[in-house]
Amino acid sequence: MISRVVQRVSVSSARTLSTRARGRAAILEKHPDDVVITFAKRTAMGRAKKGQLKDVPVDELMHGLFKATLDKTGLDAAAIEDICVGTCHPPSPLYVSRAAALAAGIPAEVPISTVNRLCGSGLQSIRSIATAIESREISLGIAVGVESMSMNPRPTPQVVEAVGANAQAYDCVRPMGWTSEMVAEHYKVPREVQDKYALISHTRAGKAITDGTFADEILPIELRGSILSVDDTVRMGVTAESLASLKPVFPDWGEASTTAGNASGVGDGAALCIMTRRDHAEREGLDIIGKYVASTFVGVEPRYMGIAPIYAIPRILAETGLAQEDIDVWEINEAFASQFAYCVEQLNISMEKINPNGGAIALTHPLGMTGTRQVITGLAQLRRQNAQLLCTSMCVGSGMGGAGIFVNEA
Structure with missing residues (x-):
């Protein structure tokens, strides 16, 4: 009994070699206890209130994605040990x-x-x-x-007077558009610069769609008798x-510089990653397409x-011992061109490596989906380039941000 307890504690306290590894060469090494991704796909996205998913609630959307995933992968649903869903407003x-998973044939x-x-x-959810x-x-x-930003748009947060009297607390529940204008004004990001970066996003996304x-x-x-496979969110010819x-x-x-053309679109969609240990994937004959290295907020x-x-x-x-030059593809969310432009220029990252197929300004930004979509989009781009390292990042409402490192192994 004691030996089992000691063994359990030692296993639980250990971090995987991939997470402990520092530096590009070490991170690219393969170890049995790496956390790997065996399947990473998303639905087509729809424009909120107007697009192909405007009447589809999140349970129906997830139900369709779960069913299609099980059909495509042939995964025994009983082998799934946990599911974590990232979502904001439903x-x-x-x-x-839970209902969507059960209806898709995932066991109780x-x-x-x-x-x-x-x-x-x-x-x-990936983390x-x-x-x-x-x-x-x-x-x-x-x-x-x-x-589903069509069915469940952002509600207006309410705080009591005693909480709202704190300036930071009051700011953290203000509308996202207000924060865009505050960034543009405070950090001197003019409308012309915002539109320049927005045009890059629209142009790249338009080409990717074509x-x-x-x-x-x-x-x-398949939803309601139709097969959905193409995004309807990209505005062509911008x-x-x-x-x-x-x-x-x-x-x-x-300074009123945010427009419908230089802010992220409002949209609907779902995405998922199947994740496991490398030794488990190899034992079960699962194809490995990527590796999770680390994330932070x-x-x-x-x-x-x-x-x-x-x-x-x-x-x-810093946590992974990587330099900017080590990253092959960056997926940095374009919540607003004001903040995106400022981040890109302050970080001094070449736009050639950032959002090569456009970002949320052109593609749309279904809030709970975006962090998953960035990983899926980034890994797919790494495969096309025969490249290895992806860094994703996004700002997060209320005053937060996140970033993650992933490896292409397809």
């Missing part, structure tokens, strides 16, 4: 997530949880499953990110002139929420 998210014995770290919810695998609490789990690039990462799902002609959407805040001044990648990215690089 009511009773645990109930509807498979538990499920939900997490809400706003725009970082998808990355948080939660990775942590459970690292500690050997489970051998295989699924991390999900989902949001070339069918996203077919590598989209898992077609030009510098069309962006410049747009009126501000927040005329009463800051930081807090920043709520008023300037959007600048958080400036702090999250250096932290994750």
Whole structure:
């Protein structure tokens, strides 16, 4: 009995070699207890209120994704030991997530949880499953990110007077558009610069749609008799002139430089990653397409929420012993061009490596899905480039940010 307890403690206290490893060469090594990704796909995304998913609630969306995943992979659903769903605004998210899993044929014995770290919810779900695998609490789990901003738009947060009297507390519940204007005003990011970065996103995404690039990462799902396999969120033919002609959407805040063309789209979608240990994947004959290395979250001044990648990215690089030059592809969320432009220029990362197929300004930003989609999109791009290291990052509502490191092994 004592020996079993000692063994359990020693296993639980150990971190995986991939997480302990520092530096590019060490991180690229393969070890039996690495946390690996065997399947990473997303649904096509839809434009909120107008697109192909506008009437589809999150339970129906997840149900379709779970069923398609089981059909595509042939995974024995009984082998799943835990599911973690990252999502922000659907009511009773645990109930509807559990119901969707059960209806898709996942056994009642498979538990499920939900997490809400706003725009970082998808990355948080990946981190939660990775942590459970690292500690050997489970051998295989699924991390999900989902949001229907059509059916469940952001509610207005309410705090009591005693809490709201604190300036930071008041700022942390202000609208996201207000934080965009505060970043633009305080850090001197003019409308012209915002539109310049927005045009890059729109142009790249338009080309990716035309070339069918996203077919590598989209898992077609059947909903209400139709097969959905292509995003309907990208506006084709955006030009510098069309962006410049747009009126501000927040005329009463800051310098009123945020527009519908230089802010992330509001949309719907779901994504998931199947994760396990390397030795388990090899024993079960599962294809390994990637490896989770590490992730981190930081807090920043709520008023300037959007600048958080400036702090999250250096932290994750320091924790993993990597330099910016080691990263082959960056997926940095474009919540607003104001914050995205400032982060890119402060971090001094080449735009050639960032969001090569466009980002949320063009593609859309279903809040709970984005952190998962970035990993799926980034790994797919690494495969196309025959490259190895991905860094994802995003700002997070209320004044936080996240970042993660992943390896392509396909």
